[in-house]
Amino acid sequence: MALLAPSSLVLGLASAAVLPRAGDHYPEKHGSKHNHTKLNVQVGDRPYFLIDDMDEGSLKDKLESCSEGPFAPSDFVFAHRGASLQYPEHTYAAYSAARRQGAGVIECDVAFTKDKQLVCRHAQCDLHTTTNILNTTLASKCTTPFTPANSTALASAKCCTSDLTLAEYQTLCGKQDGFNPNGTTVKQYMDGTPYFRTDLYSSGCPKIVTLDEYIDIVDGWNLKFTAELKTPEVPMPFDGYTQEQYAQDMIDAFKSKGIAPERVWPQSFLPSDIFYWIDNEPEFGKQAVYLDERVDTPAGYENATASLPALAARGVKIMAPAMFALTKVDNATGQIVPSEYAIAAKENNLEIVAWSFERSGWLQIGGGGYYYDYVKSVINKDGDMYTVLDVLARQVGIKAMFSDWPATVTYYASCFGL
Ligand SMILES: *[C@@H]1O[C@H](CO)[C@@H](O)[C@H](O)[C@H]1NC(C)=O
Ligand SMILES: *[C@@H]1O[C@H](CO)[C@@H](O)[C@H](O)[C@H]1NC(C)=O
Ligand SMILES: *[C@@H]1O[C@H](CO)[C@@H](O)[C@H](O)[C@H]1NC(C)=O
Ligand SMILES: *[C@@H]1O[C@H](CO)[C@@H](O)[C@H](O)[C@H]1NC(C)=O
Numbered sequence: 045m046a047l048l049a050p051s052s053l054v055l056g057l058a059s060a061a062v063l064p065r066a067g068d069h070y071p072e073k074h075g076s077k078h079n080h081t082k083l084n085v086q087v088g089d090r091p092y093f094l095i096d097d098m099d100e101g102s103l104k105d106k107l108e109s110c111s112e113g114p115f116a117p118s119d120f121v122f123a124h125r126g127a128s129l130q131y132p133e134h135t136y137a138a139y140s141a142a143r144r145q146g147a148g149v150i151e152c153d154v155a156f157t158k159d160k161q162l163v164c165r166h167a168q169c170d171l172h173t174t175t176n177i178l179n180t181t182l183a184s185k186c187t188t189p190f191t192p193a194n195s196t197a198l199a200s201a202k203c204c205t206s207d208l209t210l211a212e213y214q215t216l217c218g219k220q221d222g223f224n225p226n227g228t229t230v231k232q233y234m235d236g237t238p239y240f241r242t243d244l245y246s247s248g249c250p251k252i253v254t255l256d257e258y259i260d261i262v263d264g265w266n267l268k269f270t271a272e273l274k275t276p277e278v279p280m281p282f283d284g285y286t287q288e289q290y291a292q293d294m295i296d297a298f299k300s301k302g303i304a305p306e307r308v309w310p311q312s313f314l315p316s317d318i319f320y321w322i323d324n325e326p327e328f329g330k331q332a333v334y335l336d337e338r339v340d341t342p343a344g345y346e347n348a349t350a351s352l353p354a355l356a357a358r359g360v361k362i363m364a365p366a367m368f369a370l371t372k373v374d375n376a377t378g379q380i381v382p383s384e385y386a387i388a389a390k391e392n393n394l395e396i397v398a399w400s401f402e403r404s405g406w407l408q409i410g411g412g413g414y415y416y417d418y419v420k421s422v423i424n425k426d427g428d429m430y431t432v433l434d435v436l437a438r439q440v441g442i443k444a445m446f447s448d449w450p451a452t453v454t455y456y457a458s459c460f461g462l
């Protein structure tokens with residue numbers, strides 16, 4: 045989703061057949077394979093590690109009281125690119141781990157190939173950091189082929205989904221997102237996994253997926269969907285492919301498989317995409333999530349907050365700024381409290397989805413950085429993560445939290461009955 049990350053790293057946010065239109069009947073699927081009530085959710089040991097690290101107090105006591113579960117899947121938990129903290133993002137393994145950790149909703153970021161097929165990648169042009177493309181013959185097709193670092197310049201490369209056909213794309217393997225800008229060889233460049241992640245689950249050839257495959261996988265688990273239409277990094281229309289057709293194709297992928305719109309949260313950073321869905325696919329549009337990056341500057345934050353009544357009047361139902369914009373520190377008490385943006389959203393009956401948890405590494409470094417920007421003066425250890433989540437869940441009243449490690453949020457959600 046967002047691009048902000050440790051400074052030396054860039055981590056980063058089908059068919060056009062004739063399909064049923066809005067208002068058509070969407071049969072609910074059923075059958076034994078669509079029964080996740082039996083799923084044995086595993087939160088692993090990380091939530092316990094974080095709770096141990098918390099300051100003493102009623103929140104810690106409450107979370108400790110839930111230590112023996114039960115833990116259940118929750119729609120409060122949106123898996124950000126799958127369980128991407130440790131699994132290579134947008135791979136089958138990352139989605140499967142997210143399901144096991146209790147995510148009720150799993151994300152696919154949508155980008156298009158040269159032949160205008162839709163695939164799950166965080167960005168249109170991140171293949172050089174999220175796949176093995178530079179170590180394959182397809183490297184020659186990259187928008188910017190690999191150039192090694194030398195004494196005066198950093199290494200560079202830029203490989204886009206739109207550089208490849210779908211068939212070519214499907215030969216690639218996923219890898220943990222990251223690169224080493226000092227690399228003088230492809231091997232060195234590809235070896236850039238951030239300190240808080242791991243290559244442990246990147247062996248072999250992690251399977252990257254198309255939007256259609258993602259829908260089949262998540263539907264087979266009877267979970268829900270959030271698909272983000274990634275902002276194109278090539279001028280649109282691309283070889284005749286318009287932004288509107290791209291936005292429509294993403295929705296059509298779900299409709300052609302008979303997925304009920306209530307199970308899908310389409311997202312975009314571009315308000316024009318959100319308005320397109322509201323106007324042309326109202327059943328999907330009413331669950332559209334407006335990813336709000338205007339908050340990234342102080343002036344933009346003021347404007348974004350002021351614009352919420354007009355957005356609500358335009359039919360927008362769900363806003364999703366980076367989580368930092370939803371909280372602030374109350375100077376008088378030193379407590380973390382809802383921000384002006386969060387209060388204004390609530391006043392306008394807008395729901396809020398926050399992003400992203402478990403993407404910041406150690407919170408002792410710079411108070412957690414970007415995602416904790418407005419509260420970093422009171423953040424100094426990893427356990428503080430749950431303090432922030434608690435304010436977001438119970439004071440801001442967020443509808444859901446994206447997380448790179450769903451288990452951390454599932455533990456909280458199960459504990460508080462979310
Ligand atoms: C789903 O699982 C629950 C709990 O095990 C069980 O009671 C129910 O009968 C199952 N439903 C179907 C359709 O298999
Ligand atoms: C370093 O690489 C850049 C291109 O990446 C090139 O323009 C420059 O001439 C190179 N410098 C040296 C000293 O080789
Ligand atoms: C790249 O080299 C610079 C200068 O030597 C160094 O400061 C930086 O940490 C290196 N980055 C990585 C990812 O190795
Ligand atoms: C590059 O590809 C070769 C041959 O497939 C493989 O042995 C090697 O491990 C790969 N290197 C990286 C860094 O992926």
Ligand SMILES: *[C@@H]1O[C@H](CO)[C@@H](O)[C@H](O)[C@H]1NC(C)=O
Binds near residue numbers: 341343344347
């Ligand atoms: C904020 O809104 C004002 C008035 O519409 C506009 O002039 C300004 O450019 C906006 N600033 C940002 C950062 O969006």
Ligand SMILES: *[C@@H]1O[C@H](CO)[C@@H](O)[C@H](O)[C@H]1NC(C)=O
Binds near residue numbers: 375
């Ligand atoms: C609260 O503290 C912040 C950060 O120190 C400061 O920028 C802000 O002006 C303060 N607000 C009030 C109302 O004192």
